[in-house]
Amino acid sequence: MSSKLEPQQAEPLSQDKSAVTVRPIQADDAGLLYAMHQRLSLDSIYYRYLQYRPPTLAELEQVCQLAPERGAGFVATVQQDDERVVGVAYYVREPQEQAPTAELGILVEDQFQGQGIGRRLWQRMQQHALRHTIRKLRVLFHPNNQRVARLVSSSGFAYQATRHSGLSEYLVALGESPRQSASVVA
Numbered sequence: 001m002s003s004k005l006e007p008q009q010a011e012p013l014s015q016d017k018s019a020v021t022v023r024p025i026q027a028d029d030a031g032l033l034y035a036m037h038q039r040l041s042l043d044s045i046y047y048r049y050l051q052y053r054p055p056t057l058a059e060l061e062q063v064c065q066l067a068p069e070r071g072a073g074f075v076a077t078v079q080q081d082d083e084r085v086v087g088v089a090y091y092v093r094e095p096q097e098q099a100p101t102a103e104l105g106i107l108v109e110d111q112f113q114g115q116g117i118g119r120r121l122w123q124r125m126q127q128h129a130l131r132h133t134i135r136k137l138r139v140l141f142h143p144n145n146q147r148v149a150r151l152v153s154s155s156g157f158a159y160q161a162t163r164h165s166g167l168s169e170y171l172v173a174l175g176e177s178p179r180q181s182a183s184v185v186a
């Protein structure tokens with residue numbers, strides 16, 4: 001682990017994009033997701049979870065069994081000898097927000113980053129969220145994390161950027177045009 005968080009430097013594993021499938025997460029994906037987490041760099045774990053502890057199998061089982069009224073998730077997979085999960089994205093509805101809001105988590109395995117898989121997962125997820133009445137997606141991330149900042153800021157939607165407690169937060173207004181975007185530093 002580098003002492004200062006920098007963009008990840010893993011050697012990309014060249015992958016035919018058409019060979020990557022994005023599909024809804026299933027209850028029995030927890031084992032494949034857990035295996036993916038064992039292959040991640042500490043930087044990727046930190047960027048996703050803002051701590052160095054990866055989730056337990058029990059925590060991943062909860063992600064794979066999200067009730068439809070609470071949220072939804074998708075995985076990116078490749079077929080090697082067996083199916084391998086190389087990316088995951090999900091949103092969880094927040095209670096008590098005036099505009100229905102959900103928090104987003106997104107993660108792509110190091111060797112598959114920078115090849116458009118995050119973009120595909122994001123698109124699939126935001127389309128699903130919009131269809132299920134979510135109006136705002138909240139993304140919390142480390143300020144050095146240029147890749148997720150770029151992923152969200154070029155999504156085609158308005159977003160409000162804030163910074164608090166050392167973290168960046170983008171609140172994306174699904175369906176709204178980007179010209180209304182604003183940055184606020186708290």
Ligand SMILES: CC(C)(COP(=O)(O)OP(=O)(O)OC[C@H]1O[C@@H](n2cnc3c(N)ncnc32)[C@H](O)[C@@H]1OP(=O)(O)O)[C@@H](O)C(=O)NCCC(=O)NCCS
Nearest residue numbers: 047048106107108113114115116117118119146147150154
């Ligand atoms: C953030 C993450 C999900 C993005 O997935 P990805 O597959 O690597 O991203 P993509 O290849 O789809 O690229 C997404 C955007 O980032 C841009 N990008 C790629 N590498 C970049 C870099 N080093 N710096 C800045 N932008 C970069 C791409 O150009 C693309 O934008 P575009 O479509 O407008 O051109 C992935 O890098 C990841 O899992 N990181 C660790 C966990 C994390 O940070 N999660 C987010 C917090 S919840």
